[in-house]
Amino acid sequence: MPRVLKFRSRHQTGSIYGDVYTLPGTPKSAPLxxxxxxxxxxARGEYVPLVARLLDQGYNLLAIDQRTGGDIFGGANxxxxxxxxxxxxxxxxxxxxxAALQFALDSGYTGAIAAWGSSYSAALVFRLASEHPGEIDxxxxxxxxxxxxxxxxxxxxxxxxxxxxxxxxxxxxxMEAASVRKQMDLFAKHGxxxxxxxxxxxxxxxxxxxxxxxxxxxxxxxxxxxxxxxFAEQ
Numbered sequence: 001m002p003r004v005l006k007f008r009s010r011h012q013t014g015s016i017y018g019d020v021y022t023l024p025g026t027p028k029s030a031p032l033x034x035x036x037x038x039x040x041x042x043a044r045g046e047y048v049p050l051v052a053r054l055l056d057q058g059y060n061l062l063a064i065d066q067r068t069g070g071d072i073f074g075g076a077n078x079x080x081x082x083x084x085x086x087x088x089x090x091x092x093x094x095x096x097x098x099a100a101l102q103f104a105l106d107s108g109y110t111g112a113i114a115a116w117g118s119s120y121s122a123a124l125v126f127r128l129a130s131e132h133p134g135e136i137d138x139x140x141x142x143x144x145x146x147x148x149x150x151x152x153x154x155x156x157x158x159x160x161x162x163x164x165x166x167x168x169x170x171x172x173x174x175m176e177a178a179s180v181r182k183q184m185d186l187f188a189k190h191g192x193x194x195x196x197x198x199x200x201x202x203x204x205x206x207x208x209x210x211x212x213x214x215x216x217x218x219x220x221x222x223x224x225x226x227x228x229x230x231f232a233e234q
Contacts, residue, residue, distance in 0.1 A: 017078035018064035038119030045073025171200030
């Protein structure tokens with residue numbers, strides 16, 4: 001069972017709730033993945049189905065409930081609590097990502113750190129890596145959002161600045177949109193790795209076979225090989 005954590009953001013009032021996942025014997029010097037959920041979701045609802053696969057690789061995991069979330073996957077966003085009807089924008093959740101990073105550093109994790117985002121948080125991890133280049137070693141962005149709700153925190157302005165390895169992923173159905181194709185082409189132009197999951201769905205759920213209603217092995221292979229290569233080079 002995961003250890004439940006409660007820690008306070010230095011940037012906003014209120015507490016951010018999260019779970020640390022680790023296998024017995026995995027040291028804090030092992031790579032750490034920060035997992036951030038998509039809009040309307042919670043950390044457990046989005047990531048519990050993926051945790052075992054990542055733990056098997058020898059990674060530590062920290063997943064938080066951002067203040068822009070909800071119960072779309074059937075779970076409860078503990079950071080929001082009873083305040084599910086809030087007026088936080090997606091950009092307002094950025095300090096929560098910084099709080100997760102700071103919590104990891106304060107807790108003594110010394111291995112390489114990956115920032116993993118889904119949908120709106122996949123856009124925010126671009127900024128997190130750009131503003132913390134000495135602490136974030138790599139980025140995974142699943143369906144990074146860039147529409148009107150992301151004004152002020154879109155990923156594109158940060159893409160060219162990033163020097164860390166980055167993998168951006170999209171399901172094939174999203175590539176039908178011209179704006180998405182343009183975004184992915186821009187990421188590739190800036191030297192980032194891109195991947196299209198033909199049978200995928202939105203966000204990190206493209207790794208969840210139940211939500212894809214089919215095999216996710218090809219996508220998992222790309223993700224795990226990317227992580228293994230990046231962490232081996234740290």
